[in-house]
Amino acid sequence: MEGTLWYVLTGTRGGRNRIRILQAIDERPRNAHQLADDLDLDYKTVRHHLDVLLDNDIVDKSGDDYGAVYLPTDRVRANWETVERIFERVE
Amino acid sequence: MSLWLDAASAAATLNVVLLVALVGIWARNYLEFRSKHPLGLLVFGLLLLAENCLSVYYYVIDPQVATLLRSAAPVAGRAMTFVQILELAAILFLAWVTWD
Numbered sequence: 164m165e166g167t168l169w170y171v172l173t174g175t176r177g178g179r180n181r182i183r184i185l186q187a188i189d190e191r192p193r194n195a196h197q198l199a200d201d202l203d204l205d206y207k208t209v210r211h212h213l214d215v216l217l218d219n220d221i222v223d224k225s226g227d228d229y230g231a232v233y234l235p236t237d238r239v240r241a242n243w244e245t246v247e248r249i250f251e252r253v254e
Numbered sequence: 255m256s257l258w259l260d261a262a263s264a265a266a267t268l269n270v271v272l273l274v275a276l277v278g279i280w281a282r283n284y285l286e287f288r289s290k291h292p293l294g295l296l297v298f299g300l301l302l303l304a305e306n307c308l309s310v311y312y313y314v315i316d317p318q319v320a321t322l323l324r325s326a327a328p329v330a331g332r333a334m335t336f337v338q339i340l341e342l343a344a345i346l347f348l349a350w351v352t353w354d
Contacts, residue, residue, distance in 0.1 A: 169289060169290075169291040170291060173283055173286075173287040173289050173291050173292055174280075174283065174291045174292055174295060174352070175279075175283075175351070175352050175353070175354045176279050176352060176353055176354060177354055178283060178287075179283075179286065211354075215354055249287070249289070252286070252287040252288060252289060253286065253287070
């Protein structure tokens with residue numbers, strides 16, 4: 164999991180925005196529209212990043228497609244020190 | 255013979271273009287995060303870029319030696335083209351996952 168987090172959040176082109184999404188949903192679970200508004204990102208960009216995060220078991224969604232709310236997975240919660248170390252680098 | 259040399263030239267050139275883009279992404283991420291993951295990718299990318307710049311020089315810019323060696327040992331020349339194309343496939347794959 165640690166390696167996945169470093170790779171998905173710091174090794175790819177979209178890492179920076181995925182970190183912002185993870186920070187936002189850690190603060191408060193949100194749906195894709197809210198994330199797009201709150202982070203001032205394109206809706207499609209947010210959907211793409213959420214799909215990557217879902218694929219890598221970093222976020223979960225609760226509810227059905229439209230309006231589904233995203234939140235960090237238990238697996239990420241268990242590795243939260245790594246996530247915080249990554250967050251610190253972005254300050 | 256010249257077809258094999260052309261294929262190697264094209265693959266080496268594409269490799270340089272792709273690697274410049276990838277090294278750009280990894281360098282930006284390293285500068286931002288200062289973590290070892292993008293650093294490892296950056297160092298790997300730079301070394302592979304150096305190798306491919308050498309190939310571009312050897313195949314495209316000054317192909318005299320390559321032509322001479324390839325006519326002396328055509329099988330070795332084809333093998334080198336094959337190596338270049340395998341590298342292109344590897345880099346394309348890496349570009350696909352990094353572009354995300």
